[in-house]
Amino acid sequence: MEPSVLWKRYKKHLTKCPGLGINLDISRMNFEDSFFRSMQPQIDKAFEAMDALESGAIANPDEGRMVGHYWLRNADIAPNAEIKNEINDTFADVMNFVSKVHKKEIIPPNAARYTDVLSIGIGGSALGPQLISDALGTHRDKLKLHFMDNTDIDGMHRVIKSLGARLKSTLVLVISKSGGTPEPRNSMLEARAAFERAGLDFAKQAVAITGKDSHLDKIAVKENWIKRFPMWDWVGGRTSVMATVGLVPCGLQGIDMKSLLDGAAKMDELTRVKDVKKNPAAKLALMWYYATGGKGEKDMVVLPYKDRLLLLSRYLQQLIMESLGKKFDIDGNVVNQGIAVYGNKGSTDQHAFVQQLREGVNNFFATFIVVLQDTARPGRDPEVDVDPDVTSGDYLNGFWQGTRTALYEEGRESMTITCDKMDAKTLGALIALYERATGYYGTLTNINAYHQPGVEAGKKAAATVLELQNEIISFLQSNKGNTFNIDELAAGMGKEDAVESIFHIVEHIAANKRLVKKARSQYSAL
Numbered sequence: 061m062e063p064s065v066l067w068k069r070y071k072k073h074l075t076k077c078p079g080l081g082i083n084l085d086i087s088r089m090n091f092e093d094s095f096f097r098s099m100q101p102q103i104d105k106a107f108e109a110m111d112a113l114e115s116g117a118i119a120n121p122d123e124g125r126m127v128g129h130y131w132l133r134n135a136d137i138a139p140n141a142e143i144k145n146e147i148n149d150t151f152a153d154v155m156n157f158v159s160k161v162h163k164k165e166i167i168p169p170n171a172a173r174y175t176d177v178l179s180i181g182i183g184g185s186a187l188g189p190q191l192i193s194d195a196l197g198t199h200r201d202k203l204k205l206h207f208m209d210n211t212d213i214d215g216m217h218r219v220i221k222s223l224g225a226r227l228k229s230t231l232v233l234v235i236s237k238s239g240g241t242p243e244p245r246n247s248m249l250e251a252r253a254a255f256e257r258a259g260l261d262f263a264k265q266a267v268a269i270t271g272k273d274s275h276l277d278k279i280a281v282k283e284n285w286i287k288r289f290p291m292w293d294w295v296g297g298r299t300s301v302m303a304t305v306g307l308v309p310c311g312l313q314g315i316d317m318k319s320l321l322d323g324a325a326k327m328d329e330l331t332r333v334k335d336v337k338k339n340p341a342a343k344l345a346l347m348w349y350y351a352t353g354g355k356g357e358k359d360m361v362v363l364p365y366k367d368r369l370l371l372l373s374r375y376l377q378q379l380i381m382e383s384l385g386k387k388f389d390i391d392g393n394v395v396n397q398g399i400a401v402y403g404n405k406g407s408t409d410q411h412a413f414v415q416q417l418r419e420g421v422n423n424f425f426a427t428f429i430v431v432l433q434d435t436a437r438p439g440r441d442p443e444v445d446v447d448p449d450v451t452s453g454d455y456l457n458g459f460w461q462g463t464r465t466a467l468y469e470e471g472r473e474s475m476t477i478t479c480d481k482m483d484a485k486t487l488g489a490l491i492a493l494y495e496r497a498t499g500y501y502g503t504l505t506n507i508n509a510y511h512q513p514g515v516e517a518g519k520k521a522a523a524t525v526l527e528l529q530n531e532i533i534s535f536l537q538s539n540k541g542n543t544f545n546i547d548e549l550a551a552g553m554g555k556e557d558a559v560e561s562i563f564h565i566v567e568h569i570a571a572n573k574r575l576v577k578k579a580r581s582q583y584s585a586l
Contacts, residue, residue, distance in 0.1 A: 066087060066088070069087040070085060070087040072087075073085070073086050073087050074087070075337070075338065075339075075340045075343055077326075077327065077330055077340055077489065078330075079326055080323065080326055080327060080330075080485070080486065080489045081479060081480030081481065081486065082327075082340075082477065082478070082479050082480075082486065082489055082490070082493075083477070083478045084340040084343060084344065084475065084476075084477055085475060085476040085477075085478065086343060086347050086475050088464065088468050088473060088474050088475070088476075089347050089350060089351065089425070089473045089474070089475060090473055091347075091350050095346075095350060096336055096346065099346055099349070099504075100336075102349075102503075102504050103336060103342055103345075103346060103500070103504070104334075105503055106342070106345070106499075106500040106503035106504055107334045107342075109499075109503045110332070110496070110499055110500065110503075113126075113127055113130075113499065113510075114128075114130050114131075114137060115139060116128070116138075116139025116140070119508075119510045120296075120508070120510045120511045121508070121511075122511045122513065123293070123511065125293050125294055126139070126294040127294060127295075127296060127299075127510045128143065128292075128294040128295060129295050129296070129299035129300070129302065129303070129495065130328055130495075131143065131144075131147060132147060132295070132302045132303055132321070132324075133302055133321040133322070133324040133325040133328065133488070133492070134325045134328065135147040135148050143294075146290070146292070150289065150290060150304060151307065153289070154289065154304060154307045154308055154311060155311065155317075157287055157289075157308075158308070158311040158312055161174055161203070161231065161312060162202050162312075162314075166286070168228060168229050168230075168231070168264070168265050169260075169261065169264050169265075170228040170229075170260065171228050171229035172229075173229065174203055174229055174230070174231045174312075175203060175204065175226050175229040175230070176203055176204045176205075176206060176223060176226050176229060176230040176231070177203050177204070177205045177206065177230065177231050177232075177233060177309055177312045177313065178206050178207075178208065178219065178223070178230050178231070178232045178233065178251060179205060179206065179207050179208070179233045179235065179309040180207075180208045180209075180232065180233060180234045180235060180244050180247040180248055180251065181207075181208075181209060181233075181234075181235035181236065181244050181305070182209055182210070182236075182241060182243035182244055183297050183298070183378060184296070184297025184298040184299070184300050184301070184305065184378060185235040185236065185237075185244065185269075185297060185300065185305050186207055186209035186235075187209075187298075187301075187371075187374060187375045187378050188298075188300065188301025188305065188306050188375060188491075189205075189207070189301065189305065189306045189309045189310055190207055190209070190371055190374075190375075191301070191371045191372060191374070191375045191487075192301065192306055192310045192315060192320065192487065193205045193309070193310055193313055193315070194368065194370065194371050195368040195369060195371070195372075195482065195487050196310075196315045196316075196320075196368070196482075196483070196484055196487060197313060197315070198436075200314070201313050201314045202312070202313065202314035203231070203312050203313055203314065204313070205309055205310070205312070205313045206219050206222065206223065206230075207219070208244075208247040208250075208251070209243070209247075210243060210247075211242060211243045211246045211247065213250070216247055216250045216251075217250075220250070220251070220254045227254065227255065227258050227260065228258065228260055230265065231265055231267065231312065232248075232251055232262070232265055232266045232267065233266075233267050233269060233308060233309055234247075234248045234266060234267070234268050234269070234270070234276060235269040235270070235291075235305055236269075236270055236274070236276050237270060237271045237274065237291045237293075237297070238270075238271060238274050238275065238276075239268075239270050239271070239274040239275035239276025239277060239278075239279070240274075240275050240276075242519075242522070245276075263283040263284060263285050263286075264286065265286070266280070266283075266285045266286065267285060267286060267287045267288070267289070267308070268280035268285055268287075268288045268289070269288075269289045269290075269291060269304050269305060269308060270288070270289075270290075270291055271290070271291050271292075271293065272290060289304040289308055290304060291303065291304060291305065296510060298378045298379050298382050298383065299379070299495055301491065302320065302321055302324060302488070302491075306320075315484060316483075316484040317484070319483065319484035319485045319488065320484040320485070320487060320488035321488060322485055322488065323484065323485035323486060323487065323488030323489040323492070324488035324489060324491060324492035325488075325492075326485075326489060327340075327341075327488070327489040327490075327492035327493050327496075328492055328496070331492070331493065331496040331497075340493055341493055341494075341496035341497040341500060342497075342500055344475075344493065344494075344497040344500075345497045345498075345500035345501040345504060346500075346504070347425075347475060348360070348399060348497070348501050349501060349504050349505070351425040351473060352399055352425075354504065354505055355395075355397070355505075356384075356396075356397055356398045356399050356400070357423075358399075358423055358424050358425050359399070359400040359401070359402065359423060359424040359425075360376075360380065360399050360400065360401045360402075360424070360425060360427065361402060361403055361417065361424045361425070361426045361427070362376055362401060362402070362403030362426075362427050362429070363403055363404070363405070363406050363409050363426055363427065363428050363429065363460075363463070364403070364405055364406065364428075364429040365405070365406035365407070365428065365429065365430050365431070365456055365457075365459070365460040366405065366429070366430075366431045366482055367405060368431075368482050369405065369429060369431075369482070370404075370405045372403070372429070372490075373401060373402060373403030373404070375491075376401050376403075376494060377401045377402070379494060379495065379498055380399055380401050380494070380498055381398060381399070381400065381401055382512050382515065383498045383499075383502060383509040383510070383512075384397055384398045384399055384498065384501060384502060384505070384507065384509060385397065385398035385514065386398065386507045386508065386514075387514070388507075389505070389506045389507050390506050390507060390508055391506065395505070395506075395507065397505050397507045399501075406428070406456065406459060406460050406463065407455075407456060407459040407460070407463075409463065410459060410463060414463055414466070414467075417467060417472060418466050418467055418470050418472065419470065422470075422471065422472060424472070425472075425473045425474060425475070426464075426467060426472065426473070426474035426475070427474065427475045427476070427477065428460050428463075428464055428474060428475070428476040428477070429476075429477045429479070429490075430457075430460055430476060430477070430478045430479065431478075431479045431480075431481060431482045432478065432479065432480050432481065433480060433481040433482070434451065434452075434453030434456075435453075436481075436482075436483075464476065477490070477493075525561060525565065528555070528558060528561055528562065528565060529565045529569070531553060531555070532549070532553070532562060532565055532566060532576075533569075533575055533576075533585075535549070535552060535553050536549075536575075536576060536583070536584060536585035537585045539552070539585070540584070540585045541584070542584060543579070543582040543583065543584040544582065544583055544584070545581055545582055545583070546559060546562060546563045546566070546581075546583070547559065549562060549566070549583060550562050566578070566583050570583065573586075574586065
């Protein structure tokens with residue numbers, strides 16, 4: 061397509077977000093003009109479904125719950141006064157707690173002030189806060205934020221060791237809706253043990269963010285933790301970053317959470333508009349539908365040309381893939397829906413996988429995310445001319461345009477989201493944009509974007525492995541002094557159908573020199 065034609069197409073299809081400094085350019089997606097007309101009935105249905113969701117309809121029938129993350133940034137649209145008051149009161153409580161920590165009105169027992177925050181969570185209880193912390197953190201942060209987001213012992217030990225003597229001035233947040241999710245529970249126990257080894261009282265430096273009357277909530281009450289904040293059943297994990305899950309840790313870090321919420325609220329207003337030409341989330345969802353044939357036929361490659369947005373692709377992986385990756389549609393038909401998401405920051409992408417994007421299999425569409433301001437304070441922050449009248453930021457701007465052109469020349473489609481600057485308001489708006497687009501796309505493909513049965517299946521399978529492990533240990537201990545190869549062990553237990561799982565279990569336990577001893581492919585109890 062000729063440059064002049066592309067320019068006309070750019071001007072025709074550009075969507076601006078007034079008051080946010082964000083633009084969406086879909087001109088390099090090769091749809092026909094008739095595409096939007098043909099999709100009007102489907103997007104009208106998506107608008108209706110979103111209205112119902114925001115009004116409090118049961119959007120997750122598996123759990124019989126509403127889905128209300130949009131209420132978090134504008135409590136006035138909540139379906140009843142009780143929820144509205146809960147949101148407003150909780151936000152005020154969080155900000156009051158954060159202020160008291162910053163003002164040293166709340167201090168640890170063995171230090172003059174809190175210096176660090178250890179945030180324990182998994183999935184949506186970690187990915188969102190990690191994105192915000194990395195994207196908006198500065199050297200002026202009031203507290204340094206650390207994360208435990210897995211049940212990897214080595215990873216947990218690395219975090220504890222990095223805190224070192226500052227453990228005595230570390231505030232611990234344990235984030236788990238049920239309190240029974242293994243990863244945060246295990247991390248909490250590891251952190252508690254580290255506090256005990258240091259002669260510290262874990263409960264006097266611990267805060268629970270959890271569901272009312274959950275297992276974790278009961279522990280926090282019994283042990284008299286210093287604070288408890290609620291998690292609501294109408295907020296799903298992958299959309300919880302603007303609830304207490306994100307407000308508490310990032311607020312303690314010193315992030316302007318009010319501006320984050322304001323940016324999201326403004327984007328919500330723009331993406332409620334029932335005119336596709338003016339609604340960036342509707343346009344985004346329709347482009348996903350066009351690019352993937354409505355069946356996930358292509359992957360989404362997210363390419364933010366800003367170091368601060370490095371974690372955006374990881375955050376969007378959960379938001380989009382957990383929401384849209386479904387075996388059944390709403391009518392019970394097998395559809396195996398979903399869009400795979402991956403990415404890296406620019407211009408690292410050029411030295412990593414752009415070669416394949418340009419010349420390999422054409423199984424993707426790209427989204428470039430560009431931030432115009434190179435520094436937080438243009439004209440005040442130092443910038444070096446690396447060439448005459450050319451800065452490093454000019455190179456970055458050239459690289460994203462060059463990559464987009466190189467892809468387009470090979471028939472590879474892309475969109476571009478341009479942001480004037482990267483601040484809390486902008487990040488909040490970006491998160492809200494993708495949340496709404498994900499919801500719209502779910503309706504376009506007739507799937508429920510607000511439940512995750514596959515996640516529960518994985519948890520149940522893991523529990524089965526641990527039950528089998530207990531049986532193995534019991535069998536070996538009752539036969540102490542005897543040795544078994546894997547087949548003999550499985551036969552002795554009457555578990556021949558589980559022989560491979562038994563092998564992996566005993567290999568892991570023996571490698572860690574506990575309970576099981578291995579000698580020449582023979583296993584016995586220690």
